[in-house]
Amino acid sequence: MYLELKNVSFSYGDAPVLTNISCGICRGEITGLVGANGAGKTTTIYNIVKKVQPQKGEITIDGENIRSLTGNRFPVTYVPESPLYYEELTVIEHLHFVKALYPKSEASIEALVEKLNLREHLHKVPGMLSKGTLQKLMIAISLLRQYEILIADEPFNGLDPKQISIFKGILNEIRQQNKAILISTHLLDMAENICDKYIFLHGGKVLAAGTKEELIKKYGLPGNSSLETIYLSLIQ
Incomplete structure (x- = not known):
């Protein structure tokens, strides 16, 4: 194992x-x-x-x-049951922040935005997002990290x-x-x-x-x- x-x-x-x-x-x-x-x-x-x-x-x-x-x-990367985020950061700012923390990650912000249909939400803060879109943001953040x-x-x-x-x-x-x-x-x-x-x-x-x-x-x-x-x- x-x-x-x-x-x-x-x-x-x-x-x-x-x-x-x-x-x-x-x-x-x-x-x-x-x-x-x-x-x-x-x-x-x-x-x-x-x-x-x-x-x-x-x-x-x-x-x-x-x-x-x-x-x-x-x-290890982790998608929590309850979304965790910075209230002041937009969706795209969240993604760039995490990507900066894991520069060796091969995941692409652009590819995740397209795959998870996040483009129309990129400049919204979390408080403006639906529950489902918040969950997609959590998934995107988890995939931007380096993990096995x-x-x-x-x-x-x-x-x-x-x-x-x-x-x-x-x-x-x-x-x-x-x-x-x-x-x-x-x-x-x-x-x-x-x-x-x-x-x-x-x-x-x-x-x-x-x-x-x-x-x-x-x-x-x-x-x-x-x-x-x-x-x-x-x-x-």
């Missing part, structure tokens, strides 16, 4: 949120982090992107503890069907570049449609992990079982 969590536990005060989480993601694959609201998906991501630190266990990238990976050596791992927390929120299709195309391109992708979602149909593997979280613990075919075989489910059927059978 390229990114690996080993017996990670985390609590907010006395309330445990993650308990001995062990799982990982590989290059060239899209992995779905699947679970209900409150299952621990966002907290798992916060630990990976170093917004918080595990109280137990470790997280490694290519065998190296992420605590030792700083600056441009930390190869893309992590997206509920990235389909606010996107219309056309925007979802565009983003799915981007994810497939990233997968073909042999980069690793982790997508957190509670939308099982969406996860089933795009992910290669799944990590099921429930109550802060890993219920199961693997491809759909592996999970069906392991738990003796009908061969035509949907991801929803697999998930519901596990939590029951």
Whole structure:
């Protein structure tokens, strides 16, 4: 595994949120982090992107503890569930600001503007944007960084069907570049449609992990079982 969590536990005060989480993601694959609201998906991501630190266990990238990976050596880019931005900067100013921070990134501002249909919004500040356009800005910013791992927390929120299709195309391109992708979602149909593997979280613990075919075989489910059927059978 390229990114690996080993017996990670985390609590907010006395309330445990993650308990001995062990799982990982590989290059060239899209992995779905699947679970209900409150299952621990966002907290798992916060630990990976170093917004918080595990109280137990470790997280490694290519065998190296992420605590030792700083600056441009930390190869993770992140699409947050709630947009983060500078209120005073326009869309194009956001893009140029991030590009300046990552001058070695091969991503093109112009190409992303076209792909994400941002041109008519370039000179607007975030407060003037719809939820979907804000989300597209977050996606563009994440893609301008230098990264080998893309992590997206509920990235389909606010996107219309056309925007979802565009983003799915981007994810497939990233997968073909042999980069690793982790997508957190509670939308099982969406996860089933795009992910290669799944990590099921429930109550802060890993219920199961693997491809759909592996999970069906392991738990003796009908061969035509949907991801929803697999998930519901596990939590029951």
